[in-house]
Amino acid sequence: MAGLATPMALRVAVTLGLPDRLLGDGASTERLATELEVSPVALELLLAHLATLGIVERTAGGYRATAFGATLRTGTGNGLTNFLHLEMAGGRAELAFVELLHSITTGDAGYPRRYGRDFWADLTAQPHLRESFDQQMTDRFREQLPRIVAGHDWARFPSIVDVGGGNGTVLAAILAAYGQIHGHLVDLPPTAAAARRTFAAHRLGARTEVTEGSFFDPLPAGASAYLLCDILHDWDDEHARRILARCAEAAHPAGRVLVVEPVGDRRADTGMDLAMLAIFGGRERRVEEFRSLAADHGLVLDGVTELTDQRCLLDFRLAGSG
Known part of the structure; x- marks a missing residue:
């Protein structure tokens, strides 16, 4: 051991x-x-x-x-290279575990202590890390996408804003299955450009928009749903609240905020939970923790759906919307 x-x-x-x-x-x-x-x-x-x-x-x-x-070759499509290669986002981030004692002592990420800047600043400074991180997200969802799409009634939402939606893999799968939905993805410039290519490849250009920006800034307003897929566990409570606040202020009065990610005591892995702490200073929260974070911004948890063996969907509505 x-x-x-x-x-x-x-x-x-x-x-x-x-x-x-x-x-x-x-x-x-x-x-x-x-x-x-x-x-x-x-x-x-x-x-x-x-x-x-x-x-x-x-x-x-x-x-x-x-x-x-x-199976450890590049191009196998299993995502292992990214998590092992010391010069790719996943493999580099894993070495933050060297600073786990610091993270347990302080509750803060170990990544900045090891590398001198936080994970997101590192991606900005080194474009090859950003590219490998975006690919890592694609690999992470590949096998689970069919169940994510089939496991929720996405047709309820005429418009979905995918907040921090990466290269558009998840949103493209939803739109391909539901021809009436309009999608709008928000992410930082290099990743947003990749999302445009994804939507073009799936012939979804007529039903999609892409906005270059941060989820800490105002989001496109008036959509019927705001999707946060594997976003909040990357952040501490202060930043998670800021992200939820942006979703709540942008949502249509009858709109929803949909959080898809592992949930503590349900679909979370304890090892990944420690990784969220060491790398980001985040964690995979329990339902009551999500409920508390969201309540600060007038969001009420309506239900929790277990989508896959790894992820749940938490469905929030604005208080008073019924």
């Missing part, structure tokens, strides 16, 4: 691209070390440990990836 050798060896292997480089007949340690400009002695130590894990196997001339190791 105390060993860090295996998790770090996997991360270094993926960062060096070993699963991709060792396909087919594989390669010798010496050739790999020359290509990668790393120490051949140290690389041999890494490969030997990866062999004990079944990631690679020895050959007469060196090492090659096993079928299991090949």
